[in-house]
Amino acid sequence: DTGVSQDPRHKITKRGQNVTFRCDPISEHNRLYWYRQTLGQGPEFLTYFQNEAQLEKSRLLSDRFSAERPKGSFSTLEIQRTEQGDSAMYLCASQGQGATEVQNIQYFGAGTRLSVL
């Protein structure tokens, strides 16, 4: 257990429905990242928060995707009007603000696996 919680672990939805995922990072970590991983591939960066500020969004994050971290603690990732191509594992990672590269480890949650039918 890395200390990063993601909910739900699995989500099956029909095309066109909206879905929301939640990530609870390690409590003292101020940085939170979302990645998407399709089968047989490495994770791809989606977006990044430092505290409550969303500092970067990937071009992978279409207008149907929105992420929030309202109080700088937990984060949500919402996908509106889901498409079959959205089927993937959505991973959240939590990182502190250490002085060295070795201290700045990203701890990953177990992910939410989304299946869009």
Next chain:
Amino acid sequence: TQLLEQSPQFLSIQEGENLTVYCNSSSVFSSLQWYRQEPGEGPVLLVTVVTGGEVKKLKRLTFQFGDARKDSSLHITAAQPGDTGLYLCAGRNAGGTSYGKLTFGQGTILTVHP
């Protein structure tokens, strides 16, 4: 756009054999991480390498960072069935608003047969 090319994509070997996984890029990263991922779980960090030419050992695993900090390798000696899994390399962005963002390779699926 920073890319990491990881090879091979698949590796199927017998217990006791040695193997090497490679991770190459045209970009310089502030550090490079190696992760292992089990099915249905998130990646778990194995090692972080920071200095060009750095070599780190973790039991039967040896990690090396290239002198120019653009490439890395993971060598496993005397592989065991418990080593089976997806191995991922990831480079970390050094600064600006992308600070900390990881760029992952495609992954290497390792299967070690008893």
